[in-house]
Amino acid sequence: MSAVTFNHLFGLPETIEKLIFPTSRSGEGNETRAGSNINNIPIDILESPKEYIFYIDIPGVSKSDIQVTVEEERILVIKSNGKRKREDHDTESEEGCKYIRLERRLPQNLVKKFRLPEDADVEAVTAKYQDGVLTVTVGKVPPQPPKSKTVQIAVS
Helix, strand or coil, X not given: CCHHHHHHHHCCCHHHHHHHCCCCCCCCXXXXXXCCECCCCCEEEEECCCEEEEEEECCCCCXXXXXXXXXXXXXXEEEECCCXXXXXXXXXXXXXXXXXXXXXXXXXCEEEEEECCCCEEEEEEEEEEECCEXXXXXXXXXXXXXXXCCCCCCCC
């Protein structure tokens, strides 16, 4: 069982995940410098009768640092090379000041891929970024009614 699957099933905090899977690597470029997997960035996918909607939390990253593309074979790719800056306070420059707890992740080199279903219209993809949430909307192709075919019967 992979670290991603295990973490997804049991919702382990990152520190426990590192203890159980200290050198887990997905091989897909979804790792931060410290080796922690960033595949657990919150993503919600909603299917409606007319579209698929992806909601992805990427707080503190500039809109210009986010790329949304559709690659061959109907793969939706969401990338961000942006870096969220830590809050700098004047007191940190003073001797003896330091962070005592760092829990907010800094997404770096985020790459998320989703295989789109056959009814997804890859020409009708839109994206908007507001209040730290990226919303990607993929339209659906209307279902085609089954075509009837008349078959000639041959007389032998």
